[in-house]
Ligand code: PEP
């Protein structure tokens with residue numbers, strides 16, 4: 356038995372057989388039952404014959420256009436296809452390790468690369484590139500007919516646990532979580548988007564495990580303990596008995612049914628608005644069920660991961676927004692315009708071939724061209740979304756929110772586009788009701804200029820997930836520095852207060868939708884700091900209501916005042932937890 360310690364991002368404990376996914380290399384490793392061994396080997400053979408045919412075609416066409424000499428460059432790959440170190444070796448790996456063909460081919464690549472790396476002759480070392488090319492081709496042909504990782508995952512047992520180097524939200528969104536019981540990743544931190552998803556899916560998860568995906572064998576029995584921050588490999592009988600006991604008495608911590616109907620108030624009757632953060636239109640049901648008053652953040656960029664929506668298609672987007680607004684009415688729905696970066700847009704463009712959006716100019720490494728900045732640099736994309744949103748506005752209480760804003764100019768430019776789009780719709784005879792326009796405060800520059808931004812917009816939403824990482828210079832997905840990702844850092848608390856005051860002075864509403872709000876202890880502090888609107892993952896809402904119902908707003912304010920005078924995260928944490936312990940005893 357081996358225990359690996361990480362960061363539990365979604366509570367619960369599950370046991371299952373490990374399925375390994377190396378997302379960076381796009382390969383999945385899983386154990387195949389003995390009866391499927393021959394099927395796996397025949398897939399490998401089919402991939403070899405397809406690859407042989409493709410190489411022959413390429414060689415033929417090159418010879419015709421450029422001459423035999425160039426065509427002979429492919430001879431080496433032909434020879435490799437028949438080399439005992441390649442296909443026969445991959446078949447041996449399938450038999451010995453009972454793994455899938457993709458993984459076996461990848462192993463062959465590692466073995467051959469290691470040999471070539473030791474060769475001094477630069478000419479021979481060059482051949483390593485050809486092996487990579489051939490392996491890529493074999494893997495591509497193995498994937499034929501299997502469209503997505505979801506198709507691969509369909510073949511798995513019911514009780515699988517996914518162990519991955521990283522799990523992007525788009526892949527997480529494709530996984531069939533009725534079969535995959537939990538997941539663990541090498542990368543990640545509490546606010547990593549996938550962790551947010553795990554919590555909404557209620558799948559136990561542990562992240563930040565460094566090299567779990569390399570040190571665990573496919574098929575090994577593992578326990579994901581999201582509450583205990585652990586991944587247990589080859590658990591003892593005692594541990595397994597504990598997991599089974601836990602599964603038996605897994606009761607919700609609060610009486611969800613009673614809680615969800617009650618509006619959120621503190622013990623002394625101060626109303627706090629609780630909204631839901633959602634990623635998919637289907638999450639609306641979960642938000643309503645959890646008792647959300649509205650949607651405080653719809654991350655519309657998740658449409659990029661949906662096969663059902665082409666983001667170039669205004670009508671498809673309109674239908675989705677209309678359905679959400681009608682489904683949540685009379686509650687409001689805050690739709691954040693696409694928060695993607697240039698690479699994400701480029702890969703969407705490449706896969707969908709929406710060539711009109713492909714940047715003509717050099718895409719280079721313009722890191723940070725993301726959110727509203729990217730939308731403003733692609734007005735044709737932005738206007739499709741704005742038209743769809745404004746057309747849907749009549750069907751409910753829409754608020755439009757811009758992400759990743761760092762200056763007043765961007766807001767003015769975006770508002771101008773909204774006005775122009777509304778005028779264009781009016782010319783087409785479509786009436787557009789007034790729609791509140793707000794911004795996310797998630798870049799330190801926006802927090803520092805909140806008083807200036809407040810004059811330009813109708814509401815603020817503080818996005819602490821990004822605000823923390825940019826203010827503290829800590830990449831939220833990098834597990835090496837995730838300890839420094841501290842929501843309770845005095846700088847963060849001061850910024851929140853600064854933004855709240857700017858909003859109050861200009862009489863605009865301010866909400867907070869970062870992961871901080873989903874944590875009941877931090878939520879109590881946020882209310883103490885004066886926030887009255889919070890948006891969180893739907894599953895956190897019933898517990899938030901219960902915590903607030905037990906707290907007195909005056910005591911929360913006094914606690915927040917003490918905390919604002921403290922210099923270190925340790926002191927703040929101690930004060931927060933002891934104050935909350937006193938509050939909960941007082942309620943007994
Ligand atoms: C945030 O930055 O706090 C936020 C809610 O946005 P996202 O997590 O989607 O970046």
Ligand code: MG
Nearest residue numbers: 797818820821
């Ligand atoms: Mg953000």
